[in-house]
Amino acid sequence: MKKIAFALGLALIVTTPALAQDKGIDAATLEKYTKAMWPKTPEGWESRIAYDDTMKICSETRNQPSDADFAKIKAREAATVKFPADGNVMGDYKSGLKIANNGRGGTFTDKPMTNGANCYACHQLDLQEVSYGTLGPSLHLYGKNRGFKPEEAKAAYAKIYNSMGTAPCTNMPRFGYHGFLTEQQMKDLTAMLFDPNSPVNK
Ligand code: HEC
Structure with missing residues (x-):
């Protein structure tokens, strides 16, 4: 709901x-x-x-x-993406799955870190989750299909940070640009897509 x-x-x-x-x-x-x-x-x-x-x-x-x-728009939005200082975009996939499946947040009193990303509202991710939206493409096997390449993981981090840097006027929110998610949350979500152990890649 x-x-x-x-x-x-x-x-x-x-x-x-x-x-x-x-x-x-x-x-x-x-x-x-x-x-x-x-x-x-x-x-x-x-x-x-x-x-x-x-x-x-x-x-x-x-x-x-x-x-x-x-x-x-593409150039302007892509330029807003701030990568982690140490260049590592991979966090904890287990935490990423929880954030992706959390639909709360975004009220005036919510702070980043308590906000959920609600990725499932628009994307299929792992096959265990039966409830998902189809506004966005299925992300099942996303990292596997991209050979788990570090530059692809970096591109996914950038996509989560500012979706319009690749697709101007997309329906996907600009999570990092708006400060809606923290750097750690976006790293965890990237790991959810790119860790070989993540259920997304099974
Ligand atoms: C409101 C709907 C919506 C939400 C919420 C949403 N997305 Fe998306 N997403 C889209 C749409 C639509 C596209 C296709 C157009 C585009 O590329 O932006 C997309 C595209 C993507 C792509 C690129 C897919 C490709 O073809 O390579 C990735 C990766 C992605 N989303 C990840 C996420 C993650 C991770 C989350 C949660 C943090 C998320 N999305 C939340 C709608 C959404």
């Missing part, structure tokens, strides 16, 4: 402006209405609903940016 709620929340964030456009509601009215929805929120919360340059283009073009914007 939590997974469904999370996926729905994301879908709402992504699709609301487009729906509003269909009904002829202008952006200023929408913003005013959105802000009125949370009267008792902590200071600085407005930045959470403000579009950055990338989301603005994705929203305005309904996730179909022009070729020029696609290239611009």
